[in-house]
Amino acid sequence: MSDGFQPASIDADGARRSAMPIPRLDPESALVFVINASAGAHDVDAKRAVIESTLAAHGRRGELLICGPDDLARVATQAAAAALARGTAVVAVGGDGSLGTVAQAAHAAGCPMGVIPYGTFNYFARTHGIPTEPAAAARQLLDARPRPVQVGAINDRVFLVNASLGVYPELLQDREAYKARFGRSRWVAFVAGCATLLRAQRRLRLHIETGSTVRDVQTLTLFVGNNRLQLQQFGAEPADTLAGTPGDGCLAALMLRPIGTLSMLGLMLHGAMGRLGEAAGVESFEFTHMVVKPRLAPGRREVVVAFDGEVARMRAPIEIRVLDKPLYLLQAPDPAGTPEAGP
Structure with a gap:
């Protein structure tokens, strides 16, 4: 060539x-x-x-x-x-x-x-x-x-499909445990995800900087997508506010606000039907560069993150960007x- x-x-x-x-x-x-x-x-x-x-x-x-x-x-x-x-x-x-x-x-x-x-x-x-x-x-x-x-990159790690903080890394760990016990299938992955979401209680307190916008939020998870197909299957593709689309010009962020058990059941139903973006408590937006500063317990400097199905600890602040x-x-x-x- x-x-x-x-x-x-x-x-x-x-x-x-x-x-x-x-x-x-x-x-x-x-x-x-x-x-x-x-x-x-x-x-x-x-x-x-x-x-x-x-x-x-x-x-x-x-x-x-x-x-x-x-x-x-x-x-x-x-x-x-x-x-x-x-x-x-x-x-x-x-x-x-x-x-x-x-x-x-x-x-x-x-x-x-x-x-x-x-x-x-x-x-x-x-x-x-x-x-x-x-x-x-x-x-x-x-x-x-x-x-x-x-x-995309989360700190010094490249990711192809997604990266996340909060309950999503827990979901991945639970999913691997379910697969080890019940085998690999999309149905097993779905059941594992439901079990994780129903017991999700831990809230992330995040200081988020995207360009000139600065926010302080509470969320169960911050999910970043670099794959339009996955977002479309969730039914959670964000409004087109930047040049290009997730995976082709920008990244997409989804945040899940803390909600009760009944609302969580409704959220899972929306997700199963591919209509997550319509669920109450879900916010989505596009970005090219984000700095995330979690509020951590005294003495802690690292946060659990996931990228393309792998789970690791990273030192805060967390920088997520299009490379x-x-x-x-x-x-x-x-x-x-x-x-x-x-x-």
Whole structure:
């Protein structure tokens, strides 16, 4: 592929982003696959078989790196560095959480990234036209080209789909416990979410700065979305107030005000019907840069956050923003054989 340039764009604050070169891909170089051994319901041998059979059928080479969750970040960093040096791409094999970890490494290195999804929801893959059937995704990779897509950051961590504070990180932890006990399915995820919301009591007191706007709020959770598909399925896409849309120019914030049990049941009903934005106590808005200062107990300096399904502690204040530097995602070319414009 010949060198190309991402057209300079205007962000919501009117600042001009610098044009960035699209990384060159060498079709003769082996793709580097990072496989999360614990992601999804498929075992490692099945994942390996899908990749190896696809590569063999098309006369392509690949290097498969298999690791557990504890080693994923280290292996992804090494894989991204190797991919950059060889003029190839690193390919994440797993769910949205695994993809986020590999994206962190690929974004830092500046190398292209491919995706073979094995998650429950696969919002990132679905948003960017990547098949959710692994064999089809693997086949598409072989003709794909790097295309810039928007990523967000929460402090120093890249996220692809969402980031959050408050009850949502608790929901993710509960969901993993339910999955370990009852298996992976969207129904299990929904039941786990209901159980978490019904016992949600802890209020966050937040000082929020977005541009020139400063607010002090109380909320059960602050949820930030970089994926329009997920927001649409919630029925909580915010009013269009900034250039672009969530995932393509800005981020979306949802805040859930403290409410009683009866109101919480109504909230869950709205969410199940994809009409969360109509529920009382839910506020949504668009932004490109936000600073969040939680009011913490004496002696505490960290807050629990979640990003793309992973839960961690971060030192306050929390900065959430659209990154000027894109992630170069391998996507199918348009009919003319070149990457489509835009993220």
